[in-house]
Each structure stands twice: as structure tokens, then as C-alpha cells.
Amino acid sequence: xxxxxxxxxxxxxxxxxxxxxxxxxxxxxxxxxxxxxxxxxxxxxxxxxxxxxxxxxxxxxxxxxxxxxxxxxxxxxxxxxxxxxxxxxxxxxxxxxxxxxxxxxxxxxxxxxxxxxxxxxxxxxxxxxxxxxxxx
Amino acid sequence: xxxxxxxxxxxxxxxxxxxxxxxxxxxxxxxxxxxxxxxxxxxxxxxxxxxxxxxxxxxxxxxxxxxxxxxxxxxxxxxxxxxxxxxxxxxxxxxxxxxxxxxxxxxxxxxxxxxx
Numbered sequence: 001x002x003x004x005x006x007x008x009x010x011x012x013x014x015x016x017x018x019x020x021x022x023x024x025x026x027x028x029x030x031x032x033x034x035x036x037x038x039x040x041x042x043x044x045x046x047x048x049x050x051x052x053x054x055x056x057x058x059x060x061x062x063x064x065x066x067x068x069x070x071x072x073x074x075x076x077x078x079x080x081x082x083x084x085x086x087x088x089x090x091x092x093x094x095x096x097x098x099x100x101x102x103x104x105x106x107x108x109x110x111x112x113x114x115x116x117x118x119x120x121x122x123x124x125x126x127x128x129x130x131x132x133x134x135x136x
Numbered sequence: 137x138x139x140x141x142x143x144x145x146x147x148x149x150x151x152x153x154x155x156x157x158x159x160x161x162x163x164x165x166x167x168x169x170x171x172x173x174x175x176x177x178x179x180x181x182x183x184x185x186x187x188x189x190x191x192x193x194x195x196x197x198x199x200x201x202x203x204x205x206x207x208x209x210x211x212x213x214x215x216x217x218x219x220x221x222x223x224x225x226x227x228x229x230x231x232x233x234x235x236x237x238x239x240x241x242x243x244x245x246x247x248x249x250x251x252x
Contacts, residue, residue, distance in 0.1 A: 014158045033223055040224055044192055098196075098200075099202045104166075104193070104196035104200045107228055
């Protein structure tokens with residue numbers, strides 16, 4: 001069984017995304033700290049996509065799918081039809097540099113790469129699919 | 137959704153964060169810290185006892201003030217972080233860049249030591 005959630009690209013919907021993941025995975029015995037980190041990573045990916053690919057237009061939609069956990073792997077898919085925002089093409093900023101430059105952004109990509117094991121992008125039926133994998 | 141309450145006591149401005157800070161609400165945190173700095177406070181305590189969640193948007197706000205605080209001789213100490221929130225700070229190594237203590241008493245002690 002997989003879980004699906006459709007969201008308009010408004011940052012006020014991020015809370016709903018976090019609740020959706022927590023509710024969907026509540027019976028899968030994932031340690032609380034690990035689940036919270038996974039929720040953080042997906043929040044970061046969705047907010048990045050909403051801001052950079054959809055300019056927070058609530059009429060644009062993204063879909064989040066959580067595939068049935070299998071063989072100790074948890075797989076998330078984030079599907080949209082905007083411009084691809086591939087985090088693998090961005091270098092992880094050095095934290096010291098961010099402090100020095102007083103920059104507020106740039107930490108999200110670092111968080112996602114630290115938390116998830118794999119972030120891949122594919123095209124399926126003309127849509128962008130970002131596939132995030134995490135061993136549990 | 138986040139609410140930030142400010143309380144001034146013994147020259148210390150305490151910001152109590154209640155709720156969740158994500159990309160939609162981090163501006164509230166930024167405005168509260170900016171206000172405290174603008175009013176000239178040199179000692180800022182951040183009460184995270186009711187902070188339920190923080191994403192990179194909120195972490196980035198704290199980080200963006202590190203240099204300014206150092207330039208202006210402002211001390212900020214955070215306390216009361218729950219395990220999940222503390223974990224988000226440590227994933228990025230921010231625990232080493234910010235002053236974080238378990239309790240309000242410890243945080244007050246540190247802020248007074250740092251301000252001497």
C-alpha cells in the first residue's frame with residue numbers, strides 16, 4: 001500500500017505535509033528521532049520545490065507519494081511539472097561561509113543530503129519525479 | 137504556525153517560541169530577534185521549551201545573526217530544546233556554533249558569564 005498527498009504550492013501547506021508523513025508511517029516502527037529527521041528532509045524538499053520551481057503559487061500542485069516500505073527501504077516520490085530543481089546540481093555550502101555571509105538559506109540541501117541515502121530525478125509520463133530513498 | 141512571546145527581566149530579553157518554525161513562519165523569528173537587537177539588548181535568551189519543530193528556514197535565521205552578535209557584543213543562549221529539535225541543530229553542526237543549554241538557569245548563568 002502506498003500513500004498519496006496532493007498539495008497546492010503554498011508554504012502554509014508544509015504543516016499538512018509533515019502530518020501526512022507522520023500519520024502514514026505511524027505503524028511502521030520507525031524510531032521517533034529517525035522519523036522526525038525524515039519528515040524534516042521531505043519538508044525541505046517540498047518547500048524548495050514550492051519556492052524555486054513554483055514561486056509559491058497555490059494553484060500549482062505537487063504530489064507526494066510514500067511507497068510501501070520494502071526490504072528495509074523507505075521511498076518517497078515528489079511529483080510535479082515545473083522546472084526541475086535538482087539538488088544534486090547544487091554544492092553543499094560550507095556552514096562557516098554561510099555564517100560569514102549572514103545568509104539564511106542554503107542549509108536545506110545540506111540537511112536533505114545528510115538525512116536521506118539517495119536523491120534521484122526521473123521523468124515519468126512527462127512529469128518530474130524526485131525519488132528519495134532512506135534505509136530504515 | 138508560531139507565536140513568539142518576549143519578556144524583559146534583569147536586562148535580559150527572553151524570546152519564548154511556541155509552535156513550529158518552517159519556511160512559512162521563520163520570518164516571525166527573524167522579526168523578533170531583529171526587534172530585540174534594535175532595542176539594544178545585549179543578552180538574549182531563547183526559550184525553546186515549546187518549540188515543537190524547526191526546519192532549515194528557522195535554523196538559518198539563528199545562523200544569520202552569529203556574525204552580527206559577535207560584532208555588536210550580543211550574547212544569545214538557547215535552552216529547553218526537545219530531542220527532535222536539538223537533533224536538527226546537530227545534523228548541521230550548528231550546536232557547536234550556537235550557545236545551547238538544557239535549562240533556563242544554566243542558560244542565564246552562561247549568558248551572565250559571557251557578558252562579563
